[in-house]
Amino acid sequence: xxxxxxxxxxxxxxxxxxxxxxxxxxxxxxxxxxxxxxxxxxxxxxxxxxxxxxxxxxxxxxxxxxxxxxxxxxxxxxxxxxxxxxxxxxxxxxxxxxxxxxxxxxxxxxxxxxxxxxxxxxxxxxxxxxxxxxxxxxxxxxxxxxxxxxxxxxxxxxxxxxxxxxxxxxxxxxxxxxxxxxxxxxxxxxxxxxxxxxxxxxxxxxxxxxxxxxxxxxxxxxxxxxxxxxxxxxxxxxxxxxxxxxxxxxxxxxxxxxxxxxxxxxxxxxxxxxxxxxxxxxxxxxxxxxxxxxxxxxxxxxx
Numbered sequence: 001x002x003x004x005x006x007x008x009x010x011x012x013x014x015x016x017x018x019x020x021x022x023x024x025x026x027x028x029x030x031x032x033x034x035x036x037x038x039x040x041x042x043x044x045x046x047x048x049x050x051x052x053x054x055x056x057x058x059x060x061x062x063x064x065x066x067x068x069x070x071x072x073x074x075x076x077x078x079x080x081x082x083x084x085x086x087x088x089x090x091x092x093x094x095x096x097x098x099x100x101x102x103x104x105x106x107x108x109x110x111x112x113x114x115x116x117x118x119x120x121x122x123x124x125x126x127x128x129x130x131x132x133x134x135x136x137x138x139x140x141x142x143x144x145x146x147x148x149x150x151x152x153x154x155x156x157x158x159x160x161x162x163x164x165x166x167x168x169x170x171x172x173x174x175x176x177x178x179x180x181x182x183x184x185x186x187x188x189x190x191x192x193x194x195x196x197x198x199x200x201x202x203x204x205x206x207x208x209x210x211x212x213x214x215x216x217x218x219x220x221x222x223x224x225x226x227x228x229x230x231x232x233x234x235x236x237x238x239x240x241x242x243x244x245x246x247x248x249x250x251x252x253x254x255x256x257x258x259x260x261x262x263x264x265x266x267x268x269x270x271x272x273x274x275x276x277x278x279x280x281x282x283x284x285x286x287x288x289x290x291x292x293x294x295x296x297x298x299x300x301x302x303x
Contacts, residue, residue, distance in 0.1 A: 041226035
């Protein structure tokens with residue numbers, strides 16, 4: 001009993017330590033800039049960040065229910081927000097382990113949790129890739145005609161990947177690629193991964209995830225406007241560049257894409273907008289997302 005309590009305290013300490021590093025990293029870099037911002041866009045952007053995290057939690061809970069997991073929404077949201085703090089710990093697997101552990105305590109099988117986590121990854125990558133294609137007109141001077149072909153390829157691959165046949169292969173592949181505790185706990189046997197959902201259901205979930213990416217894209221655009229005003233016509237491009245930057249951060253081993261996501265934003269947006277404004281916005285937006293996620297986790301502890 002003592003060791004179990006000690007392990008919980010240690011786990012919370014590790015999560016808080018790496019969360020603190022993320023916030024310190026962002027605040028240390030943000031403090032170098034001369035800020036001249038309007039307060040209302042900051043408030044609106046943070047409210048949209050809160051809405052973004054809430055919608056992602058609802059999306060994951062919906063997937064669990066579609067897979068046959070019976071869990072009250074409040075309990076499911078608590079599992080989602082508490083386990084999500086594991087994203088900030090190096091390894092990018094601890095959030096999944098946390099969901100499996102907390103989900104089992106609520107009577108949801110490891111198979112359902114593991115499949116929902118893998119499907120969440122596929123849907124997040126596919127929807128963000130589809131969103132990123134909106135940035136192709138801005139990037140066409142760099143990509144040339146290849147940009148059009150890239151956009152068509154992303155669209156075809158994204159829609160095809162969600163069909164049950166390739167989805168089954170992707171789930172099995174991701175299950176084997178996930179390292180360490182996740183593979184041990186979540187993918188011990190083929191029986192642990194549930195069959196993919198019907199294509200029509202996956203299309204519905206994809207539409208929902210595109211809406212979610214719209215929320216976070218608008219939140220980033222509003223925050224950027226607080227630092228450097230832009231016309232509304234830039235919204236699709238800015239949202240698309242954020243999606244592309246998120247993919248870059250997701251595919252790297254850095255915890256929560258720390259530094260990589262911001263670097264991609266600066267590289268892509270900095271060609272057209274003042275680099276200091278883009279840099280400051282990218283760093284501040286990471287702090288916004290962390291604070292919003294921590295706030296939801298704090299609320300979830302009361303559920």
